[in-house]
Amino acid sequence: MEMSWPHQQLSRRRALAAATGLAAGAALPLAGASRAAAAPAPGPAGAAAGEFTNPVIWQDFADIDVIRVGDTYYASASTMHYSPGAPVLRSYDLVHWEIAGHSVPVLDFGAKYDLNGGRGYVRGIWASSLAYRPANRTFYWLGQIDFARTYVYTATAAEGPWSRLTTIGTPYYDAGLLVDSDDTLYVAYGNTTISVAQLSPDGRTQVRTQQVFTAPASVGTLEGSRFYKIGGRYYIFLTRPANGQYVLKSSGGPFGPYTLRQVLLDLRGPVPGGGVPHQGGLVQTQGGAWYYLAFVDAYPGGRVPVLAPVTWTADGWPVVQLVNGAWGTSYPSPAVPAPPRQVTPMTGVDTFDGTSLIPRWEWNHNPDPAKWSVGNGLTLRTATVTDDLYGARNTLTHRIQGPTSTATVQLDHSAMRDGDRAGLALLRDSSAWIGLKREGGSTRVVMVGGLTMDGNWNTTGTGRELASAAVAGGRVWLRASADIRPGAARPGTFSYSTDGTTFTRLGPDFSLGNDWRFFMGYRFALFNHATQALGGSVRVTRFELSTP
The missing domain is CATH 2.115.10.20 (Glycosyl hydrolase domain; family 43)
Known part of the structure; x- marks a missing residue:
């Protein structure tokens, strides 16, 4: 898809401004x-x-x-x-x-x-x-x-x-x-x-x-x-x-x-x-x-x-x-009057126990409302058969808190089906995730990198598995940490736990991209999509966004 005139102009102008945007001035x-x-x-x-x-x-x-x-x-x-x-x-x-x-x-x-x-x-x-x-x-x-x-x-x-x-x-x-x-x-x-x-x-x-x-x-x-x-x-x-x-x-x-x-x-x-x-x-x-x-x-x-x-x-x-x-x-x-109450923090714990999502959450594109629900956790039923996370519906996102923060998810994966992929991603035009692959009746926890888009936001890489481990039972904790300080090393890291206490690193550091052209920053993203057939589901019983 060719960029429209405003996109072309914006690309040219931003590239020009980037050359001078950090210079000091009065x-x-x-x-x-x-x-x-x-x-x-x-x-x-x-x-x-x-x-x-x-x-x-x-x-x-x-x-x-x-x-x-x-x-x-x-x-x-x-x-x-x-x-x-x-x-x-x-x-x-x-x-x-x-x-x-x-x-x-x-x-x-x-x-x-x-x-x-x-x-x-x-x-x-x-x-x-x-x-x-x-x-x-x-x-x-x-x-x-x-x-x-x-x-x-x-x-x-x-x-x-x-x-x-x-x-x-x-x-x-x-x-x-x-x-x-x-x-x-x-x-x-x-x-x-x-x-x-x-x-x-x-x-x-x-x-x-x-x-x-x-x-x-x-x-x-x-x-x-x-x-x-x-x-x-x-x-x-x-x-x-x-x-x-x-x-x-x-x-x-x-x-x-x-x-x-x-x-x-x-x-x-x-x-x-x-x-x-x-x-x-x-x-x-x-x-x-x-x-x-x-x-x-x-x-x-x-x-x-x-x-x-x-x-x-x-x-x-x-x-x-x-x-x-x-x-x-x-x-x-x-100098303002004393507030009538404390505002609701943009970090902390969500157990999805209400009748709707709290406003901190936004979907990647419109969701299929028949394929998710809240109350006693967030249930994500597979909504798309695809090997491309960028094309999968019902991916739920949360902004990352700077300068560094960690998202931890408690996930019940007992209702996954063969071919399903579910987990926690660092989502942008270059992405990585930790999560579960269900194949041949068994489930592995994996770290996947190499999810990429081009400048027209078409998928150029659907990801490759960089590490994996066997997991038993139907519940797992997934964790992603992100350092979003501009100009720094910008690492993202992933780990998992089978008891919610002891976490094990999985896979290499993921280098967060800092190109401006996607406009939006990285987000933590919860996803569940099928690669074979619909019908599986996962339940997120707890999400916590914490800072050091």
Whole structure:
């Protein structure tokens, strides 16, 4: 499959940016807000006791949009081919976050998102927008799919249920949704040529669209729009991938005219070995302080959120506050009210004893709902006959916690059938796994490497067995550890246990790939697929994600 124009452009731009993305540089003025907001405060209104450390979330959450509703902060992120898509994160202090739900319950954008006659790898949920509309007390998510059309989902609570409001024929690429102070809905979008659209009062149709800015050749590509109204001015916050951030400002209304200013370029980031903070959003605290929540390219783990305070110039341009000429590794904690409760950790134990999966989990493409269930563990029935994990349905994924973490799974494999493969993978375009092979009525635990994809996300290697051991009984513990520090050795290791206490290493280290083109970072993945015939199943009774 030949890459579409946006993919080709993105590949060229990112490769260019990679050459300069880690260079040191001075920060320059920036701009933005929390959607329609009051005039900028002169700076952060004092800090609470203590400091926070970047990254505020060492997990893969890219293309962030961030808003505040009352005393609660929400953020959205890209998820590409994972389902459900567009997670909604929630925080009370901008530092500690939990996953509340997902704006896109199912990727019903074509059979390829079901791994049915095609694949949706590196398509699906790209940079999109999250907003809150006070007039009807409703959350809105807006994003384009496959460069073909735009979808709008709404919910009255961040955790859902979310439902599709409308489909709009214009694909709003890298969109930013603004709910203006008069309740009018606007969308900023585009790549290098930036446009603004006005939506109908019900948000279902486009009323008007107009080009408002074209990036000069000296700047290059601009995208990743975030749209704000602050102090009567309109701002469009734009990314130069993957090493810069710019802002457009208009005093004449949402359709301009706009003036461009650089926010940052080649700014040293707070993640050792990682890239330049960029492509995020601005938000104002209850006390009037401003913060910029961006992401840093930190492969193999993905793109991780970092936070910095922002001040404003007298003429209305925002400025990122630096530490020794760089985005700070730490800053004073935001001065916010005490949280009503502690957020739910993104690590820890899951025994799958509820009636649904908790929001930390996302499937590789849409699952077959008839082939899995929860309650007294997670049951995965074989859903696909294939020797290719990348083509197998019902693979369940969990983000890896950085800088290093370990996933341990307790697995009941007594109902596997001959030809079945089940286990725990480190999943990306280059993958490896530890798990079980059922053959000739007996079961072995194996470590498999060499699962690979090409640049068009077609499988080029289905894996080869690198180590194995006999296991007795119907239960086994599988463990995968991952070091996702960028610039380090990036090893993944596998081990198993027959008693849950003593673990035995199996196979060599797996070197985690750090190429950016797959966009998403490595994930832990639970899988069970057949190579001969359907009918087998496994039950995961416990999953634990732990850090040293």
